[in-house]
Amino acid sequence: MVFLKRYCSVKANSILESMIALTIISVCLYFAVMIFAAVFTPRTATKFYDTQNKANELFFLAQLKTDSLLYEGDDENLIMEEENINNGLKKITIQYKDSTQFQFEKTFYVQTNNE
Incomplete structure (x- = not known):
């Protein structure tokens, strides 16, 4: 565990988590909009x-x-x-x-x- 902490210490943990969450949210919104556009023609x-x-x-x-x-x-x-x-x-x-x-x-x- 100490070995992992020494080589994988990211200083901006909260920024990285926020970027990953925003990426997941944007992908989900993209699929929602595509399904909405396909259904309501x-x-x-x-x-x-x-x-x-x-x-x-x-x-x-x-x-x-x-x-x-x-x-x-x-x-x-x-x-x-x-x-x-x-x-x-x-x-x-x-x-x-x-x-x-x-x-x-x-x-x-x-x-x-x-x-």
């Missing part, structure tokens, strides 16, 4: 899922009856485009902009009976 926000569900609802309403979207046609935040890819396939693109001006675009492919 725009894709995990409830507004994103609300907008996605609204786009899905509009697509299914369009498939049920075209007159279901009678009042939705006046909405400037909604753009629905239909494109015939070939005789049996139709592409429907829905662009919906919510109240935060986040534009969500979803594409659906529908098989048709037009031969």
